[in-house]
Amino acid sequence: MNKMTNRAKQAETTKKKIYKCGVKLMTKYGFDKISVEQISKAAGVSVGTYYYYFKSKFDLFKEIYKQGDDYFLNEVKGKLKSNDCQGQIIEFFDEYAKFNIENGIDMVKKLYTSDNKMFITHGRAMQQILQEIIETFQKQGEISEELSSAEITRILFIAARGVIYNWCLCDGELNLYTDMRIIISKMLNGIL
Structure with a gap:
């Protein structure tokens, strides 16, 4: 069984946090009324970090x-x-x-x-x-x-x-x- 490294655990946690914040904002405002910048800010990450995990806003939508x-x-x-x-x-x-x-x-x-x-x-x-x-x-x-x-x-x-x-x-x-x-x-x- 492969053990996750601390970095892999942290990466998974970051992706989940971005996802949850994105879903929360989509639920509140709708997909078209939010931006990657808003999702990143809510998740406490940079826009670059967002794009590391999701190629686009639609990519996050597909994750749902x-x-x-x-x-x-x-x-x-x-x-x-x-x-x-x-x-x-x-x-x-x-x-x-x-x-x-x-x-x-x-x-x-x-x-x-x-x-x-x-x-x-x-x-x-x-x-x-x-x-x-x-x-x-x-x-x-x-x-x-x-x-x-x-x-x-x-x-x-x-x-x-x-x-x-x-x-x-x-x-x-x-x-x-x-x-x-x-x-x-x-x-x-x-x-x-």
């Missing part, structure tokens, strides 16, 4: 999505308890709801805009994990192969993003878990 993908890779993939197709997919979207709730309504509101194309970026781990689940159940004959696993994944994420967007419109007052389960279940009834 990387964190989401990492969460699904480390906490969700292979750990869903349900044995049946519908149960696993609903459990997957329970985790999606949980992840958004944990990020907080203010942050999620800033992310859910039509200008944000990160949601439709192909090859993201989160979507790949769901696609693999669907492929497994297609091979077992539990899901029709009329639609490809990629198309089913796309459809389900469109529905899930709609549920999250509605949650944002209602300022987080709705029960996101309940709404997510209802909508995804209805979608699955139409697909399965």
